[in-house]
Amino acid sequence: MKANQIAGGDTPPASPRIITPNAFTILVTIILDALLIWLVWKSVTDGLWFFTVTIILIALIINYAFLSRKNYPLRWLAPSLSMLVLMVLYPLAYTLYTAFTNYSQNQLLTKQQALQVIESRQYLPEEASAYQWVAYRSPENKYLLLLIADNKQVILLAPEGQALETDISISSDNIPEEIGSYIRLTRVESVKYLTDLTNIEFGSPPSTYRIKSLNEAAQYQQRYLYQPDTDTLLDQETGMLFTPIEGTFTSPDGQALVPSFFVPIGLRNFNRLLHSPALRGPLLTVIGWTFEFATLAVVTTFFIGLFLALIFNDPLIPGRIRKLARSVFLLPYAIPFYLSILVWRGMMNPHIGVLNRLLVQLIHYSPPWLSDPTWTKIGILIVNIYLGFPYMFLICTGALQSIPSDLLEAAEVDGASPWQKIYQIQFPLLLIALGPLLIFSFAFNFNNFNVIYLFNNGGPPIPGAPTPAGYTDILISYTYRLAFEGGRGGEYGYAAAISILIFLFLAVLTLIQFRYTRIWEQASENV
């Protein structure tokens, strides 16, 4: 590479640099490819098609970037492009796909995985009986199996395809300690080799025996046999045929085999949502509060963050205090949100909460943070301010420091009041820099599940709602209730369908916001 770069430096800059991949690049590519091929193979055997496609896509990006001569710069983008595919495109595509399937807690497996479970089931044919067993092991790790029937009859067996060479007479009263070089395993020792043993088929076909458990071996047969050409499962015990219906192997008389697997079901999730009482009921309340919350959350945190940033950016305040304050203000940001929210919830408990005890002493009123809709909303906003203002403080401080000081000095010379300086110079410049971040923050709070769910579970609950809902539920926590807490729980397909609708809603909204505020245009003019 180094040689190439030097050579490139000699040529006039106008001509494109053509760089042949050298040995090192090819070696790296080979290693990466090996890893990716292995991943592809793994995911194909597990039937994870989406993941397979993603990995292949990443593999193509990497190979193209590293082996193409013309696209040398792509090489530096390859890691981030791969990450983009893996972390953004794949989840998006997969959510989209999931929305059209019946993926749920009861239909969690792929067809291959479900077949794997079903096909591993065994049955004991009627004419066969179960035996107790004793195993023998040779120093070369080979095994012999001695079966003891209830009527004291014994059968000695070697693994399938292996000759049995012995002439020892064995009876149930006379179980030998060793057979040739094979030494009898005690019950305790058998446990250690149990996994090996259960994987061996003993005897010669068609009458082969398997160890099922420590106590039992028998002529177990695979119960269900998958027939790929007809896509059916044959029950070898009863001869019944099971055909897959919507992800469940079902017999003609309606018997279903668990586990089920997930399959595409078209638009049914969306249909279900459209006909759900969830839409007739408290949806409007929920949407209303979602907007209220997202807007208020941004506005409150932004202005408090800005206020503090303005104060602690002022040169009148000594540098040491400024630095100290900045570190202190960042503390809430450093504590896990999860923890902070629960601590706040504890402090606001009407019976034992510190905050409420204090308020009772001060104003003789204990706000019902958890049971009154309005107070819960106020409580959530307070907690959110605590969690959110450090971020706003941080970005405001950064943006303020990037405003050239000569602008402010010029304003001062022209006789501007401090308020005019803030309102007419700093604030507009800030908004240009921070506008996109504020819109991002709005989108984040629109889906701010943590605060809502951890503070009061979306409660207090709305009486008479057709599906469970609370006064402080936002769209995403309402979705969670519908898909995970109602019905049979864990309905991922349904949840994906709802969240796609929320995504579309939010995407349109964000686009409108961008248009309306014309932030991009303004920003580009000013840069």
Place this chain on the structure above:
Amino acid sequence: MKKLFVFISVLAIASMLLTACGGTAATPTIEPTAVAQPPTEVPTIEPTQVPTKAPTTEPTAAETPTLTIWVDSLFADITQEIANGFAEEYGVNVVVQPMAFGDVRDQFLTSAPAGEGPDIVEAAHDWVGALAEAGVVAPVDLGDRIDEFATPAIQAFTYNGQLYGVPHITENVALFRNADLVEVAPATWDELVDICEDLEATGLEYCLLLQQSDAYHFYPILTSFGGYLFGLDDQGNYNPDDLGIDNEGGIAAAVWLDQMVKDGHIAADIDFDTAKSLFNEGKAAFYITGPWNLPAFQEAGVNYAISPVPAGTEAARPFMGARGLMINAFSTQPALAQAFLTELWATPGAMQQFYESTRKTPALLAVLNEIDDPDVLALGEAGKYAEPMPSIPEMASFWSSMGDAITIILQQRADPTETFKNAAEQMRTAISGQ
């Protein structure tokens, strides 16, 4: 053309590299998936390949099989201690991984099919339905030894006629009282109300603590008035279409709760931590809770006593919960896992050891019948009529709708009769899959 050539040769070398790796290091990771898929074919390959290699290339350490168990972090130490016995006696290593019990179910559901789950997982019995329907747990065969366990505990782990776990402990709620305030346990709700009125006259603020939005602790109250959750069908399985929360008894329970709140005997906005702290400080007379609070009460030094939840129109039937060990359906060593459960875990020795360390009601009769701990005995008395908490997946809607209904009544936001009727309606809608 040349580019394509480079690309193809890179791919070719990569796959060669892969097969080279596969020959040595990758075998153990790749093999199991192949083993599990076609059970009839593999054995012919497996035993000849693996054992012939093992003694020559690797010493005995690699031969030692290892079982992995996910256990509630509360029980991790004692489980590891018991499992170490398995290692000593049988030469099988057991790795106990402490887990936050609340996350186990979801983590297991996702990691088991991916082949990353443990061989054995500790589960609450009410997960059985979901886990069995999802196909991630394998049936357990206890044979005749099934009679060595308390019947309700076995029932709790049975789903569609199959046993899916070996129970080790059972638990149920009871009425805990502060014995300094109340000497004699009330047998009926009327007696409890009388006691409350007397105590409140002397300035007691909290008489009965009931956790808000919590259908689990409310269930004995519901049943004491004749309500129930799901009825039973002909085969004795829970029938999600037969709801008993808005029948006469269910409504009576709702009205009773409403009256208790109006009379100031039960307060709103009590959650687990609040209730525990109020009871510990001696500010409350009664608390419906379970054995999980015993260590906290003992530590706080509160003089508690345990009795059955009082009767309304009939005896209260709390939910019985059980914990047990289950086998991962995707485990590569199911027989070994099963042997661990039957040979070591479900034996009086191990269960006695477990009981002495945890003081939880054991499910194994041999240990249960020997107990002399007064708390455990009193809890057992309170659980005399307990019913195994249903494990059918429809329970999700019960927790959510019923929890909301209880909160609404506690916060006095709507009429109790309407609230319970609406909760039942919500559940019917949810169960019908709308």
